[in-house]
Amino acid sequence: MCGISGCIIKRGNVANILYSSLKRLEYRGYDSAGVSTIYQGQLLVKKDAGKIDEIHSRLNLLDLPGNIGIAHTRWATHGAPSQVNAHPHLDCTGSIAVVHNGVLENFLELKQELEARKHTFRSKTDTEVIVHLIEEYIKIGKKLTEAVLETTRKLRGSYAIAVIYAGEPDKIVVARNESPLVIGLAKDMNLVASDVAALIEYTNRVVFLENGDMATVTADTFQIIRIDTGIPVERKITELNWTLEMATKGGYPHFMLKEIFDQPNVLREALRIQEKYLDLLTEFLDRGRDVFLIASGTSYNACIVGSYMFSKLARLSAYPVVASEFIENYGSSIGVDTVILALSQSGETADVLTSLDYARYRAATIIGITNVLGSTLTRIARAYVLQNAGPEIGVAATKTFTSQLMVLALLALRLARKRGKVSQYEIDEFQDELRSIPQLVEKTLEISNEPIKKLSREAARFSSMFFLGRGISYATALEARLKVMELSYIPSIAYPAGESKHGPISVIEEGYPVFFIAPNDETRKYLIGNIMEMKARGARIYCVGSEGDEEVKQLSDWFLGLPTTHSLLSPVVYIIPFQLLAYYTSIERGYDPDKPRNLAKSVTVL
Ligand code: G6P
Numbered sequence: 001m002c003g004i005s006g007c008i009i010k011r012g013n014v015a016n017i018l019y020s021s022l023k024r025l026e027y028r029g030y031d032s033a034g035v036s037t038i039y040q041g042q043l044l045v046k047k048d049a050g051k052i053d054e055i056h057s058r059l060n061l062l063d064l065p066g067n068i069g070i071a072h073t074r075w076a077t078h079g080a081p082s083q084v085n086a087h088p089h090l091d092c093t094g095s096i097a098v099v100h101n102g103v104l105e106n107f108l109e110l111k112q113e114l115e116a117r118k119h120t121f122r123s124k125t126d127t128e129v130i131v132h133l134i135e136e137y138i139k140i141g142k143k144l145t146e147a148v149l150e151t152t153r154k155l156r157g158s159y160a161i162a163v164i165y166a167g168e169p170d171k172i173v174v175a176r177n178e179s180p181l182v183i184g185l186a187k188d189m190n191l192v193a194s195d196v197a198a199l200i201e202y203t204n205r206v207v208f209l210e211n212g213d214m215a216t217v218t219a220d221t222f223q224i225i226r227i228d229t230g231i232p233v234e235r236k237i238t239e240l241n242w243t244l245e246m247a248t249k250g251g252y253p254h255f256m257l258k259e260i261f262d263q264p265n266v267l268r269e270a271l272r273i274q275e276k277y278l279d280l281l282t283e284f285l286d287r288g289r290d291v292f293l294i295a296s297g298t299s300y301n302a303c304i305v306g307s308y309m310f311s312k313l314a315r316l317s318a319y320p321v322v323a324s325e326f327i328e329n330y331g332s333s334i335g336v337d338t339v340i341l342a343l344s345q346s347g348e349t350a351d352v353l354t355s356l357d358y359a360r361y362r363a364a365t366i367i368g369i370t371n372v373l374g375s376t377l378t379r380i381a382r383a384y385v386l387q388n389a390g391p392e393i394g395v396a397a398t399k400t401f402t403s404q405l406m407v408l409a410l411l412a413l414r415l416a417r418k419r420g421k422v423s424q425y426e427i428d429e430f431q432d433e434l435r436s437i438p439q440l441v442e443k444t445l446e447i448s449n450e451p452i453k454k455l456s457r458e459a460a461r462f463s464s465m466f467f468l469g470r471g472i473s474y475a476t477a478l479e480a481r482l483k484v485m486e487l488s489y490i491p492s493i494a495y496p497a498g499e500s501k502h503g504p505i506s507v508i509e510e511g512y513p514v515f516f517i518a519p520n521d522e523t524r525k526y527l528i529g530n531i532m533e534m535k536a537r538g539a540r541i542y543c544v545g546s547e548g549d550e551e552v553k554q555l556s557d558w559f560l561g562l563p564t565t566h567s568l569l570s571p572v573v574y575i576i577p578f579q580l581l582a583y584y585t586s587i588e589r590g591y592d593p594d595k596p597r598n599l600a601k602s603v604t605v606l
Contacts, residue, residue, distance in 0.1 A: 002028060002029045002072060002073060002074045002075050002087070002099075002100070002101040002194070003022070003025025003026070003028035003029060003072065003073045003101065003193070003194045003195070003198065004025075004070070004071070004072050004087075004099040004100065004101050004160055004161070004162050004181075004192075004193065004194050005018060005021035005022065005025060005070070005071045005072075005099075005162070005191065005192065005193040005194070005198045005199075006018075006068075006069065006070040006071070006099075006162040006164070006172045006174070006191065006192040006193070006217075007021070007068070007069060007172075007189065007190070007191045007192075008067065008068040008170070008171070008172055008189065008190055008191075008217060008218060008219045009067045009068075009188060009189040009219055010067070010188040010189065010219045010220070011067065011188070012067060013037075013064070013065055013066060013067060014037060014066060014067055014068060014069045015035065015037060015061065015062050015063070015064040015065070015066070015069065016062055017189075017191070017202065018035050018037075018061075018069050018070075018071040019035070019052075019056065019061050019062055019071075020201060021071060021191070021193060021198035021199065021201075022035070022052050022061075022071050022072075022073050022198075023052060024197040024198045024200075024201070024244070024247075024248065025073050025193070025194060025195070025197065025198050026051070026052055026073055027197075027248060027391060027393060028073060028075065028101075028194060028195075028390060028391065029073050029074050029075025029076075029390065029391060030051050030052065030073060030074075030075070030391070031049065031050075031074055031075060031076050031081035031373065031374065032047070032048060032049040032050065032055075032073075032074045032076070032081045032082070032083075032085065032086035032087075033047065033048070033050075033051075033052045033055050033071070033072060033073045033074060033086060034046060034047025034048070034055075034071065034072055034086045034087050034088050034099075035047070035061050035064055035069060035070070035071040035072075035088070036069055036070055036071075036088040036090075036097040036099075036164065037064045037065065037066030037068060037069035038066050038068050038069070038164055038166050038169040039064075039065040039066035041166055041169070042166060043090065043094060043095055043096075043097055043164070043166045044064050044065070044066065045088055045090065045097065046059045046060075046061055046064060047072075047083065047086035047087065047088065048083050048086060049081045049082050049083055049085075049086060050081075052073060067219075068164055068169055068170070068171075068172065069164065070088055070097060070098075070099045070162045070163075070164055070172065071088075071099065072086070072087035072088060072099035072100075072101075074086060074087060075390055075391060076373040076374070076386075077103055077126075077373070077386060077388050078103070078107070078124060078125050078126045078127075078274075079123055079124030079125045080124070080373060080374060081373065081374055084122050084123045084124075085123045085124055085125050087099045087100065087125075087127060089122075089123060089125065089127050089128045089130075089131050090122075090131060091119075091131045091132055091134065091135035092119055092120055092132065092135060093135060095165060095166040095167060096131050096134050096135055096138065096163065096164070096165045096166075097131070097163070097164050097165075098127065098130050098131040098134070098161055098162070098163045099127075099161065099162050100126075100127040100130060100159055100160070100161045101159070101160045101161075101179045101194055102157060102158035102159035102160060102177070102178065102179040102269075103126065103157050103158055103269055103272045103388060104126040104127070104129065104130075104155055104156065104157040104158075104159065105156040105157040105272055106154075106155070106156040106157065107126035107129045107157075110129040110133065110154065110155075111128075111129050114129060114132045114133070114136075117136070119132040119135070126157075130151060130155065130159075130161060130163075131163075133150075133151040133154060134147045134148055134151050134163060134165075137150050137151065138165065138167070143168065144163065144165045144167075144168045144171065144173050144216075145171070145173055145214075145216045148161075148163050148173040148175060148214065149175075149214060149225070149227065149230060152175045152177070152214060152227050153227060153228075155177070157177075157272055158177055158178035158179045158268065158269065158272065159175070159176065159177055159178070159179055160174070160175075160176045160177075160179035160180060160181040160194060161174060161175050161176075162174045162192050170218055170219070171216050171217060171218050172190075172192055172216075172217045173214070173215070173216050173217070174192045174209070174214065174215050174217065175213070175214035175215075175227060176209050176210075176211060176212075176213055176214075177211055177212060177227075178211060178265065178268060179194070180194055180195060180208075181193075181194065181208075181209045181213075182194075182195060182196055182199065182206050182207065182208050182209065183206065183207040183209065183215060183217060183222055184196075184199030184200075184202060184203045184205070184206050185203055185205040185206070185207070185222070185237065186202050186203035186205070188219055188220065189202070189219055190217045190218065190219060190220070190221075190222060191203070192215075192217055195247070195250060196240060196242060196247040196250075196251075197244065197247040197248040197250075200240070200242060200243075200244055200247040201244065204239055204240045204241065204242070205237055205238075205239055206237070206238050206240060207222065207224075207235050207236070207237055207238070208235065208238065209224065209235065210235065212226055212227050212228060213225075213226065213227070213233065213235070214226075214227050254394065254583070254592075254593050254594045255393040255394045255594050256394035256396060256398060256583055256593045256594050257583055257593075259392055259393070259394050259398045259399045260398050260399070260445070260576070260579050260580060260583065261445060262390075262399050263398070263399050263402050263438075263441050263445070263576070264438045264439070264441050264442040264445070265438070266388075266389045266390065266399045266402070266403050267402060267403060267406050267437055267438040267441055267572070268438045269388040269389065269390075269403075270387060270388060270389070270403045270406035270407055270410070271406065271410075271434070271435065271438070272388070273385060273386070273387075273388060273407065273410060275414075277383070277384070277385045277386075278385060278407075278410050278411055278414050279414060280383040281341070281367050281383055281384075281385055281411055282411060282414040282415050282418055284339050284365055284367050284382065284383060285310075285316065285318070285339055285341065285367070285411065285415055286316070286415060286418055286419060287339065287365075288337065288338060288339030288365065289337035289338070290319075290330075290333075290334065290337060290338045290339070291310075291316060291317065291318040291319070291338075291339045291340075291341070292318065292319050292320075292321055292326070292330065292334075292338065292339070292340045292341070293306050293307055293318050293319065293320045293321070293340075293341050293342075293343065294320075294321050294322075294323045294326050294340055294341075294342050294343070294352060294355055294356075295320075295322075295323055295342060295343035295344060295349075295352060296322065296323045296324065296344070296349050296351045296352060296603070297349075297397070297482070298345075298396075298397035298400075298401045298479060298482060299343040299344055299345060299349075299352075299397070299401075299404060300320065300322050300323070300343075301401070301475050301478045301479040301482065302343055302401055302404040302405055302408065302475075302479075303320035303321075303341075303343055304320045304474070304475035304478065305405050305408060305472060305475045305476075305571045306318065306320070306341075306343075306405075306408035306411075306412070307319065307320045308471065308472040308475070308568065309408055309409060309411075309412035309472075309568050310408075310411075310412050310415060312568060313412045313413070313415070313416040313422060313426070313427075313430060313568060314412055314415035314416040314418075314419050314421065314422070315419060315421040315422070316415055316419065318341070322351075323342075323349065323351035323352040323354075323355050324351040324355075326355040326358075326359075327354070327355055327358050331358055331362075334359055334362050334364050335362055335363060335364065336362075336363040336364070338359065338362070338364035338365070339364065339365045339367065340355075340356065340359050340364055340365070340366050340367070341367050341368065341369065342355075342356055342366060342367070342368045342369075342377060342381070343368070343369045343370075343404055344368070344369075344370050344375075344377050345370065345371045345372070345387075345389075345392065345397055345400040345404070346370070346371070346372055346375060346601065346602040347368070347370035347371070347372045347375025347376055347377030347378055348372070348375055348376055348377070348602050349602065349603055350603060351603070352377070353376055353377070353380070356377070356380050356381075357380075360380065365382055366380055366381050366382055367381050367382055367383050367384060368380070368381035368383075368384040368385075369384065369385050369387065369404060369407050369408070370384060370386065370387065371386065371387040371388075371389050371390075371391075371392070371400050371403070373386055385407055385411075387400060387403045387404060387407055388403070389403040392601075393594065394593065394594045395594065395595055395596055395599050395600065395601050396483055396486055396487055396582065396593070396596065396599075398483075398579050401479065401575065402441070402572050402575065402576075405569075405571055405572045406434075406437065406572065409430075409434055409568070409569060409572075410434070412430075412568070413427065413430060413431055413434065416430070429566065430566055430568065430569075433565055433566035433569055434566075434569060436565075437565070437569055437572055437573070440563045440565055440572075440573050441572065441573060441576060443563050444562050444563060444573050444576045444577070445576060445580075447560070447561075447562065447563075448560060448562075448576055448577040448580055449580060451560055451577075452560075452577050452580040452581050452584060453580070453584050455542075455558065455581065455584075456581060456584030456585045456587070456588050457588055459484075459488070459490075459513070459581060459585045459588070460488070460585050460588035460589045462490055462513050463490065463491075464490065464491050464492060464493070464507075464512075465484070465490065465492045465493075465512075465513040465514070465515060466492070466493050466494075466495070466500070466504065466507075466508075466512070466513070466514040466515065466534075466539075467480045467481040467484075467492060467493070467494040467495075467515045467517070467578075468494070468495055468496075468497035468500055468514060468515070468516050468517070468527075468530060468534075469496070469497055469516065469517035469518075469523075469527075470496060470497045470498055470523035470526055470527050470530070471521065471522070471523040471567070472521075472567065472568060472570060472571055473517040473518070473519060473521075473523065473570065473571070473574065474494075474495075474496040474497070475571055476517045476570070476571045476574045476575055476578075477494040477495070477496075477497075477515075477517050478494045479571070479575055479578070480494070480515065480517065480575065480578035480581075480582075481493065481494035482494075483575075483578055483579055483581075483582035484578065484581055484582045484585060486582070486596050486599060487582040487583065487585065487586035487591065487593050487596050488582065488585040488586050488588075488589055488591070489589070489591070489596075489597070490585070493507070497516065497526075497527055497530040498526060498530065500530060500533075500534075501530070501533055505533065505534070505537065508534060508537040508538065508539045509537070509538060510538035511538065511539075511540050512538070512539050512540065513539070513540050513542060514534045514539040514540065514541055514542065515542045515543075515544070515578075516530070516531055516541065516542070516543045516544070516545075516552075516556075517544055517574050518531075518543045518544065518545035518546075518549070518552050519545065519546055519562075519564075519565075519567060519570040519574060520545065520546035520549055520564060521567035521570065522567065524552075528551070528552065528555065531543070531552070531555050531556075532555070535555065540557045540558075541555060541556045541557050541558070542556065542557065542558045542559075543555070543556040543558070543559050543560070544559075544560045544562060544574055544577055544578075545559060545560070545561060545562070546561060546562065546564050547561035547562060547563060547564065548561060549561065560577055562574060562576075562577070
């Protein structure tokens with residue numbers, strides 16, 4: 001997730017406006033940044049790796065004359081954070097500049113075609129293909145708007161782009177598919193940006209572009225057309241009464257809620273992860289004699305989900321281990337045949353890194369999944385996959401958890417193909433279901449939000465609660481418990497439902513709240529037995545189950561039905577109501593869900 005912005009003004013310079021918009025967008029990514037303006041027919045560019053303030057103190061981003069410009073703050077997905085990979089990217093003639101937020105799926109084939117036609121690529125980014133394509137259309141006499149239109153028709157993937165061209169210094173051309181984009185209308189000045197936070201200082205009159213829209217923006221006009229047909233469309237002007245703080249949170253009261261609702265898009269991005277990285281990890285996983293999945297906190301719960309996926313779909317036994325226990329438990333038995341897949345959102349968790357250091361010393365192979373390019377994990381690992389989830393600001397992991405699950409599912413799918421131990425039908429079925437997950441999560445958010453908000457008023461008064469699930473839903477129970485407990489501070493217990501009769505059941509008394517994760521999968525018939533056991537002892541039963549499951553609904557005091565999905569993907573869908581429960585219960589109890597006490601986003605001590 002990167003941030004883009006642009007500004008065109010009748011008189012004066014835009015550098016200070018672009019600089020302040022960049023600062024407002026910094027929360028979307030902050031490994032490198034850049035600005036480009038047009039002055040006296042020339043394109044000027046300043047860009048570098050680092051935080052915006054560091055870059056500004058080195059390059060003085062305010063010292064860029066020109067009444068038109070674009071800017072970018074980056075969260076690397078293709079290509080390391082570096083000066084050359086920072087946006088804006090320029091064409092071969094140095095007269096067209098583009099900034100981009102998103103991931104292009106077909107950039108490799110486009111790049112090969114462009115290189116064959118003698119274009120020189122400077123960066124390792126997917127973005128650079130866009131500007132070279134535009135250059136080709138300009139060269140054959142097309143105007144900028146038309147050139148961008150033709151170019152976007154060739155792009156597959158997600159993008160929000162803003163383009164300027166020294167030959168037509170009176171306009172910014174923008175286009176979007178999936179990545180957000182908004183136009184801001186001010187007096188003698190128009191702006192474009194990834195989100196309202198970047199514009200709200202200058203105007204509250206905005207136009208939200210829709211997927212497949214493209215717009216040509218001058219200092220006092222804008223025209224929107226559809227990319228597929230080229231036909232102009234009207235979009236309404238919205239007057240917002242947002243504060244700057246609200247704008248940064250996309251209109252949500254907290255980052256956590258924004259990040260929960262961002263999940264459908266984040267999961268779409270995860271589905272675009274490049275196959276070559278997944279294939280590399282798959283190679284290593286397939287070669288290991290012993291395979292471990294290690295992590296801390298929420299990432300550890302993702303490891304448990306991963307171990308079920310790998311085992312059931314690819315017949316690969318992979319053991320999930322809490323990072324802080326790894327050396328004590330397995331340190332003496334690991335060696336050259338061991339493969340360790342480390343999961344860490346930040347890539348900096350000390351418990352994980354210490355285990356990896358130890359394992360490296362024992363010649364084990366280390367591979368990783370992380371959300372932060374350039375993190376220590378990316379430097380230690382032989383190979384890694386980036387989640388592409390964008391920065392997560394809420395301390396409690398939400399979108400990065402579900403995106404980890406998507407990456408694990410993609411790996412399981414590839415492993416299954418490679419190992420060939422389950423039928424082609426099962427593999428195809430899983431792949432189809434995987435593609436539908438972003439949509440199911442969208443639907444689940446819609447279904448869950450109101451009932452969970454209501455339930456949180458009750459939950460806020462609980463002094464303790466249980467979370468139970470069987471099979472892969474045990475991992476969902478663990479993560480549900482972690483979210484609710486860390487944000488509401490209500491001591492809670494999560495257990496495999498089948499194991500609950502071996503001890504925890506003694507806690508149950510009249511009215512004690514027990515939450516069951518009850519998808520309609522192969523564990524359901526046993527889970528019903530566990531529900532009965534708890535009910536018989538007076539527990540109050542809260543079930544999140546499959547839509548239309550009347551039997552489980554009848555057994556429950558409270559029931560929420562969710563869309564049906566593949567059992568191995570159910571955690572991605574079933575965790576959603578519990579993320580919301582954690583959020584709303586924290587609010588009900590008067591706490592700040594973005595900053596739970598005693599916790600840190602990244603724990604760099606042992
Ligand atoms: C901290 C955070 C958790 C996170 C864990 C692991 O405890 O508060 O939300 O799950 O670290 O973080 P990582 O960056 O390694 O995934």
